[in-house]
Amino acid sequence: MRESLCMAKKLETDVIVIGAGLTGATLACGLAANGIQTVMVDRAAPEDSISPSFDGRASAIAYSSKVALDGIGLWPLVAGKTEAIREIRVSDGASPLFLHYNHADLGDNPLGYMIENRDMRSGLLALTKQTAGLDVIAPAEVTAIARSNEGAKITLRDGQTVTGRLLVAADGRTSMTRQAAGIAVIDWGYNQHAIVATIDHTVSHQGIAHERFLPSGPFAILPLKGGHRSSLVWTERKSLVESFMALDDNTFLAEVSERVGGFLGDTSLVGPRFQHPLGLQVAATYTAERLAIVGDAAHGIHPIAGQGLNLGLRDVAALIDILVDAKRYGLDLAHSAGLERYQRWRRADNLLMAGMTDILNRLFSNDVPPLRVMRDLGLATVNSLPTLKKTFMRHAMGQVGDLPKLMRGEAPG
DSSP, X not given: OBOGGGOOSEEEOSEEEEOOSHHHHHHHHHHHHTTOOEEEEOSSOGGGGGSTTTOOOEEEEEHHHHHHHHHTTOHHHHGGGOEEEOEEEEEETTOSOEEEXXXXXXXXXXXXXXXXXXXXXXXXXXXXHHOTTEEEEOSOOEEEEEEETTEEEEEETTSOEEEESEEEEOSOTTOHHHHXXXXXXXXXXXXXXXXXXXXXXXXXXXXXXXXXXXXXXXXXXXXXXXXXXXXXXXXXXXXXXHHHHTSOHHHHHHHHHHHHOSTTOSEEXXXXXXXXXXXXXXXXXXXXXXXXXXXXXXXXXXXXXXXXXXXXXXXXXXXXXXXHHHHHTTOOTXXXXXXXXXXXXXXXXXXXXXXHHHHHHHHHSSOOHHHHHHHHHHHHHHHHOHHHHHXXXXXXXXXXXXXXXXXXXXXXX
């Protein structure tokens, strides 16, 4: 990686990635590792993203996503910061009926892994620094974007320009790059916020992830590295979030303990709390002339199934597959057939997951008696049918569907 201060005012490359978040940085590293010259631009300084105050969230990494991250060289840099998810337990309030996934029912591989976002960002920062063929320009502000049959070009506030064959929008839900292309989004809010916090506890979590459905929304207890630390994702009504966020630590912890229960022993808060509004957002198209959009710029879903980042990583793996294939055959990286393939491949999968999470959230985020009976019977039914349960477990592991080669442990292209 070349430092941005050493760059000329005009830079030419194959692919320009706007956005250095988890999805954008993974894509940039994966492309460069496969011989595609890449420039990544971001508004924030890379070091800022690994500060504990930047993002207190943790992400679930499905097993197939772990395979892809291993393929681009990231997994060895972060594996020591991850916790294997060996079981998932889903319950509905105080109902005795439940759904239990155990990785041993499918083999030796865990269902997935949990990693704190700042640890993944730290690994990505290290990987960008050691990846040849990748230039990072940050902090920098894009002031103009031009796309034509000849190529893509961005202009930065300091006057520097970058030209390439393909532009990739990886700059989040409010993507300036997507907006500049005139791509519309379908979106709505859930009148819910996610309160995110980390707790220490005296009893080991044993690698078990818990999803508890409460009337205000799901409450997830997710295992972090070391056995005695967990990430909480507490879905609460928008109108009540500020009052919970304003509580002192002891009172807030009492509210958390009431929802967690006593199975983790004595608990204490670690670090600050965060809140994030929840909603669904889907881009009308994932491509335009010399443009592809990935990750949250293309889709944003409810965290109820823990699949948000995994959908973005599937976008990344699919786009790497398509671009490496194009380079191998001497095609324009932005050739229409390749972009159309990316659109077909990823949009259908993402729309399906968006729809499923929307339905699940509406079904479980209430205390309506007929719905409560229906969903409890559904959980119990799936739990009692081994074949069906294994199918759902493979979905959770990301091992179902038309997987990109990176997610199958193969070289892309």
